[in-house]
Amino acid sequence: MPDMELWPTSRLLSTAARLVELAWNDKLRPLGLTYPAVLTLDAVATAGPITPGDLAKSVRVQAQTMGPLLSRLESRGFIRREPNRFDRRSQLVSITDLGRTLLEQSHRQENNVLSAVNLDSEDLREDLLAIVRHTNFN
Amino acid sequence: MPDMELWPTSRLLSTAARLVELAWNDKLRPLGLTYPAVLTLDAVATAGPITPGDLAKSVRVQAQTMGPLLSRLESRGFIRREPNRFDRRSQLVSITDLGRTLLEQSHRQENNVLSAVNLDSEDLREDLLAIVRHTNFN
DNA sequence: TAGCCTTAGTAAGTAAGCTGACTATTCTTA
């Protein structure tokens, strides 16, 4: 299968992303986390109490995707959802102590993933950044 | 959200891949296809009658993922599955005339996707190729 | 202020993809 040379770039992109997520998930499984879960926990940890809608925007997923993800994180005790006193339509999500602990453990796995997959090209970073920046979402 | 500058490369990779797949799916929806469906149809079209297992390897997906995908393609009349006379455990998949027609139409969408997303950096290609090549699957 | 429009979140349905476990063949080797 040296036909890989002939693959269009979009195919390389989606395949590479799947393989890297697989590597991440292997490291995160013992922690009871997944890669999207870590991205979300990260956003909750840094952006303080935040609404599910803003979280979805920050992680670049639909609100309909964020809802179930938050439910799973909540059922495992990693986050908390409370009613938003200032807007009864929405909620405020915060990270729990347990969630913060797990998140820190997941950050310590980062080097293990990077050594399994070579991702430290600065050109790659720039090219991907340009794609995400120029692709409108929503 | 200029915090994107701080995203790790793996996050840029998975986000960029999702956005590009979204762009593809928008163009493919009228044809009744999806991006993984096109990759699979492509492999069937070029590798002739081929087993589901070899297809899965070529598309870099688990056999358990390929099965349902083939069922959907078969139910829409894009491919055909026949018993493999030489190994009763397996099957042989071929593309139908309808499938080939749809595949050709999807190829004509390629420029539309490329103009929506800038993917023509040669460095990007090389970096992604290296990731896929150096990440072992299975 | 009543009526409309917008926004926040949820629900239902589908697709893709994974893990782990299973059956039915085929191959291999003692």
Next chain:
DNA sequence: TAAGAATAGTCAGCTTACTTACTAAGGCTA
């Protein structure tokens, strides 16, 4: 050749993520 190992495909269960459609709440304007 009989037994065990390997391979092909499927099933069940779960997660992520999409689309379309809905309810409830808040804002705006005539």
